[in-house]
Amino acid sequence: MADALLSIRDLAVSFQGREAGGSRPLRGVDLEVGPGEVHALVGESGSGKTLTATCVLGLLPVPPARIEAGSIRFQGRELLGLAERERRKLRGRRIGMVFQEPSKYLNPSMRVGEQIVEALILHLGLSRRGARARAAELLELVGLPGGRQILRRYPHELSGGMRQRVMIAMAVSCEPALLIADEPTTALDVTLQRQILRLLLELRDRLGMAVLFVSHDLAVVHGISERVSVIYCGKIVESGSRERVFGRPLHPYTQALLASVPEASRRGTRLAAIPGTVPDAAHVPAGCAFHPRCPLAVEKCRLEVPALLDYAAGPPGRAPAGGEAGASSHLAACHLAGRS
Amino acid sequence: MSTPILEVRRLEKRYAASGILSRSRAGLKAVDGVSFAVEAGSTFGLVGESGCGKTTLARALLYLDPPTVGEVLFEGTPLGGLSRAGLRGFRRHMQIVFQDPNGALDPKMSVRASMGEGLANLGVPRAERERRTAAALELVGIQPAHAGRYPHEFSGGQKQRITIARALSVDPRLLVLDEPVSNLDVSIQAQIINLLLDLKSRLALTYLFISHDLNLVAYLADRIAVMYRGRIVELGSTARILDSALHPYTRRLFASVPRLTGERIAPKMEGDSEAGDSSRKGCRYAARCERGELACHSNDPELHDAGGGHLVACLLPEKNDQGG
Numbered sequence: 001m002a003d004a005l006l007s008i009r010d011l012a013v014s015f016q017g018r019e020a021g022g023s024r025p026l027r028g029v030d031l032e033v034g035p036g037e038v039h040a041l042v043g044e045s046g047s048g049k050t051l052t053a054t055c056v057l058g059l060l061p062v063p064p065a066r067i068e069a070g071s072i073r074f075q076g077r078e079l080l081g082l083a084e085r086e087r088r089k090l091r092g093r094r095i096g097m098v099f100q101e102p103s104k105y106l107n108p109s110m111r112v113g114e115q116i117v118e119a120l121i122l123h124l125g126l127s128r129r130g131a132r133a134r135a136a137e138l139l140e141l142v143g144l145p146g147g148r149q150i151l152r153r154y155p156h157e158l159s160g161g162m163r164q165r166v167m168i169a170m171a172v173s174c175e176p177a178l179l180i181a182d183e184p185t186t187a188l189d190v191t192l193q194r195q196i197l198r199l200l201l202e203l204r205d206r207l208g209m210a211v212l213f214v215s216h217d218l219a220v221v222h223g224i225s226e227r228v229s230v231i232y233c234g235k236i237v238e239s240g241s242r243e244r245v246f247g248r249p250l251h252p253y254t255q256a257l258l259a260s261v262p263e264a265s266r267r268g269t270r271l272a273a274i275p276g277t278v279p280d281a282a283h284v285p286a287g288c289a290f291h292p293r294c295p296l297a298v299e300k301c302r303l304e305v306p307a308l309l310d311y312a313a314g315p316p317g318r319a320p321a322g323g324e325a326g327a328s329s330h331l332a333a334c335h336l337a338g339r340s
Numbered sequence: 341m342s343t344p345i346l347e348v349r350r351l352e353k354r355y356a357a358s359g360i361l362s363r364s365r366a367g368l369k370a371v372d373g374v375s376f377a378v379e380a381g382s383t384f385g386l387v388g389e390s391g392c393g394k395t396t397l398a399r400a401l402l403y404l405d406p407p408t409v410g411e412v413l414f415e416g417t418p419l420g421g422l423s424r425a426g427l428r429g430f431r432r433h434m435q436i437v438f439q440d441p442n443g444a445l446d447p448k449m450s451v452r453a454s455m456g457e458g459l460a461n462l463g464v465p466r467a468e469r470e471r472r473t474a475a476a477l478e479l480v481g482i483q484p485a486h487a488g489r490y491p492h493e494f495s496g497g498q499k500q501r502i503t504i505a506r507a508l509s510v511d512p513r514l515l516v517l518d519e520p521v522s523n524l525d526v527s528i529q530a531q532i533i534n535l536l537l538d539l540k541s542r543l544a545l546t547y548l549f550i551s552h553d554l555n556l557v558a559y560l561a562d563r564i565a566v567m568y569r570g571r572i573v574e575l576g577s578t579a580r581i582l583d584s585a586l587h588p589y590t591r592r593l594f595a596s597v598p599r600l601t602g603e604r605i606a607p608k609m610e611g612d613s614e615a616g617d618s619s620r621k622g623c624r625y626a627a628r629c630e631r632g633e634l635a636c637h638s639n640d641p642e643l644h645d646a647g648g649g650h651l652v653a654c655l656l657p658e659k660n661d662q663g664g
Contacts, residue, residue, distance in 0.1 A: 201607030260530035262559035
């Protein structure tokens with residue numbers, strides 16, 4: 001897709017470590033986020049979802065990490081190999097970020113107002129007075145009325161939900177084209193979670209930014225996303241519209257994940273649990289990484305890594321989907337996809 | 341009706357607010373007058389948001405952290421009157437499994453040693469301890485041959501299986517499960533939930549299942565109690581709580597849960613509702629309640645039966661077409 005806002009192609013990352021040969025937590029990630037799109041990246045712990053986001057933000061610790069291969073293009077510009085000074089300009093200005101635990105990213109000894117004001121002065125070159133006024137507006141925008149009072153508070157004087165709102169206000173302060181939200185509601189109670197999800201959608205509509213929403217929670221992803229990519233062992237195994245991925249999942253891993261979620265409608269039935277555990281990045285199985293846990297695996301799955309192909313219009317063409325994943329595409333990396 | 345396996349009467353847990361930073365007050369009531377009964381063989385779900393007092397309640401009713409006021413009866417016997425030795429004897433009937441198996445298992449002890457401890461406290465001889473440990477591990481799907489291993493040699497899901505095995509090794513009748521799968525990956529959660537379902541029917545157990553995960557409780561529980569700020573605000577069969585809740589908080593809570601079958605969330609901004617301190621005298625939910633009236637700020641509603649064992653603490657309960 002030529003007009004993708006963010007295009008990650010074949011991204012591979014390795015870590016040197018105690019294990020001989022190190023580990024490869026990302027083994028060729030392909031991901032495209034269109035302008036203004038809410039794109040969810042779903043996976044279990046250790047799947048590489050947060051690491052992918054970290055690479056986009058340019059926050060990968062090198063060493064011990066190493067980018068082995070691949071490309072990350074943002075607004076048509078290659079990010080890998082860009083000087084740190086340039087990366088820092090993009091981060092915060094064009095790419096905002098929100099994390100699970102806002103306390104970790106807010107300076108505890110600084111009033112929250114000052115933290116927002118500093119970011120505005122740094123990135124937008126506003127005057128201090130102008131930045132203060134804008135900061136108060138931003139807090140109103142994220143649902144913290146009486147912003148001026150909150151500006152004078154320290155992070156510890158705010159509730160968890162308020163801190164997350166402040167974090168979101170900072171993230172959108174420069175009206176970024178892309179917001180990376182990594183498990184932004186995982187630490188919050190359900191009533192608060194819904195408010196924050198609504199806020200993110202509201203801000204997306206108002207500011208026209210795209211959101212890369214990283215989460216392990218399928219129900220939350222179902223509630224918020226337009227497109228969904230499922231990641232397993234450092235590779236995207238399925239990617240498509242919310243309706244397709246939840247309604248007609250192609251990959252056995254996606255199917256199994258969806259079947260394993262407890263809900264009232266499944267009362268009295270056993271959940272379809274996935275046997276075994278997620279392999280760690282130093283011991284990824286050969287062939288399709290999911291094959292040891294897959295009920296359908298055949299010999300080919302043990303030997304050959306399946307390519308990510310487009311099944312939107314029936315059986316895929318021979319060319320891999322790379323480079324032309326349109327908005328209507330439904331990609332899957334499975335030798336048996338679409339056969340059923 | 342037969343005697344419930346567990347009965348909690350007007351339980352209160354107060355913490356003295358006496359630190360140097362606190363203002364002098366009568367103390368913080370983390371649990372404030374909670375009463376409920378659990379029928380043998382059922383799964384009783386206790387839900388609420390963080391800070392509502394559900395974990396404090398669990399610890400208090402097991403006398404791990406005894407209640408300030410109130411009674412806990414296990415099969416009709418009040419635990420409050422028991423000596424320490426008597427209480428220890430009763431603990432074998434009521435075991436607890438916590439959220440974090442890493443905190444529950446000593447990293448420096450082998451699984452065998454960790455599991456043997458509880459049995460040794462009950463005076464079980466060595467050979468019998470060994471036999472029971474092996475049997476319990478087998479039950480949860482851990483090879484007894486691995487009992488000599490240490491916690492770090494197991495995955496998170498396996499560790500949680502081991503803490504469940506340890507709880508089961510003393511042959512309890514009631515298991516208190518406090519967020520037992522919240523730390524686990526989605527694909528592992530389902531394995532543990534299925535295991536809990538199997539164990540319950542094989543061993544005729546009763547579960548008190550505590551969780552913030554409403555989908556999970558709705559899947560598992562026969563009856564659900566909803567807690568808000570130290571109180572139970574509604575209690576009823578799972579069907580009633582899901583389909584015809586009477587308390588505005590219960591409705592709001594369940595309406596907030598994302599579901600795989602639900603609609604996409606609408607991008608609508610709500611007023612910030614994090615403010616709103618509860619009034620001292622009235623209903624604790626009044627400040628957040630969309631139905632609240634003046635009376636709610638001055639009258640504290642009691643939990644009362646709205647018909648058919650469906651209890652609610654609300655002055656203006658929702659009206660249901662199904663009738664009370």
